[in-house]
Amino acid sequence: MTGTAPQHTRPQETRETEGVDGGVGLTALLVAAARAIETHRDDSLAQDVHAEHFVRAAPACADWPVRIEQVPDGDGNPLWGRFARYFGLRTRVLDDFLLGAVRTGARQVVLLGAGLDTRAYRLEWPSGCVVYEIDRDGVLAFKHRVLAELSATARAARVPVPVDLRGDWVTALTGAGFDPAAPTAWLAEGLLFYLPAPAETYLVDTVDRLSARGSALAFEAKLEKDLLDYRDSAIYTATRQQIGIDLLQLFDKGPRPDSAGRLAATGWSTATHTPFDFTRRHGRGPLPEPNDALEGNRWVFAHRTRE
Numbered sequence: 258m259t260g261t262a263p264q265h266t267r268p269q270e271t272r273e274t275e276g277v278d279g280g281v282g283l284t285a286l287l288v289a290a291a292r293a294i295e296t297h298r299d300d301s302l303a304q305d306v307h308a309e310h311f312v313r314a315a316p317a318c319a320d321w322p323v324r325i326e327q328v329p330d331g332d333g334n335p336l337w338g339r340f341a342r343y344f345g346l347r348t349r350v351l352d353d354f355l356l357g358a359v360r361t362g363a364r365q366v367v368l369l370g371a372g373l374d375t376r377a378y379r380l381e382w383p384s385g386c387v388v389y390e391i392d393r394d395g396v397l398a399f400k401h402r403v404l405a406e407l408s409a410t411a412r413a414a415r416v417p418v419p420v421d422l423r424g425d426w427v428t429a430l431t432g433a434g435f436d437p438a439a440p441t442a443w444l445a446e447g448l449l450f451y452l453p454a455p456a457e458t459y460l461v462d463t464v465d466r467l468s469a470r471g472s473a474l475a476f477e478a479k480l481e482k483d484l485l486d487y488r489d490s491a492i493y494t495a496t497r498q499q500i501g502i503d504l505l506q507l508f509d510k511g512p513r514p515d516s517a518g519r520l521a522a523t524g525w526s527t528a529t530h531t532p533f534d535f536t537r538r539h540g541r542g543p544l545p546e547p548n549d550a551l552e553g554n555r556w557v558f559a560h561r562t563r564e
């Protein structure tokens with residue numbers, strides 16, 4: 258299947274920032290803070306020792322907590338309690354997904370909208386593994402600076418690919434050395450709902466086109482028909498009021514494509530789960546609640562078993 262690159266949308270300087278100090282880039286710091294909190298929990302689901310350093314290095318969030326003990330209402334806080342635990346669970350589940358994909362032969366990993374993901378540094382990769390990190394230049398430059406100051410050492414060959422995923426990102430990825438003939442583990446974690454629908458469709462079609470047999474893709478989707486129905490949910494309200502991030506403003510509001518269906522139609526096997534499935538599996542994480550902004554969240558795992 259082929260996809261046509263969506264018209265490149267040039268970010269407007271007045272509305273968008275390229276780095277982590279505002280706009281969608283700031284959401285990368287939100288997830289980093291959540292991972293820092295998760296790391297310091299006695300029953301943590303995932304460990305990321307670098308996460309708190311990103312939070313401390315960015316003026317935009319210098320006063321955010323990096324341990325649950327720094328939050329006055331602790332786990333009762335919808336943002337730093339329940340939502341952060343959601344990100345901790347998501348990190349663990351997608352760590353396991355990627356490690357499963359390399360166990361079955363993939364040696365290329367592509368993190369789409371990588372943000373401050375430090376999997377290249379955290380996980381035990383087999384030798385010969387290459388991790389491509391796609392995000393916007395400002396986000397990757399901040400990440401590089403913080404990790405360089407920590408003298409962090411990657412456990413795989415790490416290749417940053419600074420490019421906007423609303424345009425033609427394939428040229429940048431293949432130009433960075435990506436080999437479409439080799440199986441790949443792809444990840445779009447916390448990304449697709451920020452993209453316009455044509456960019457999501459282009460992304461899925463492109464992953465399909467560049468995936469040799471043995472490739473795998475995991476992505477996160479939101480199924481709600483109208484995201485604004487959850488405007489008053491505890492999570493969105495706390496995120497807006499406590500740290501000034503209005504997620505609903507950042508999410509694309511248009512109808513979402515059926516990306517899992519699109520992959521299934523081209524011969525991928527797909528499995529769709531709620532996050533709550535994994536809360537039950539791991540014995541910790543968020544469970545459903547009334548007016549729940551997480552209600553429509555789905556984690557989709559797709560495998561290409563034939564050409």
Ligand SMILES: C[S@@+](CC[C@H](N)C(=O)[O-])C[C@H]1O[C@@H](n2cnc3c(N)ncnc32)[C@H](O)[C@@H]1O
Pocket residue numbers: 281282284285288289369370371372373374391392393396420421422423445446447448451452
């Ligand atoms: C919520 S963060 C998630 C980051 C990372 N995947 C994680 O889970 O830690 C969303 C990321 O998507 C990136 N992103 C959003 N829109 C993008 C675009 N059009 N092109 C490239 N990256 C984009 C942002 O810069 C940000 O780093």
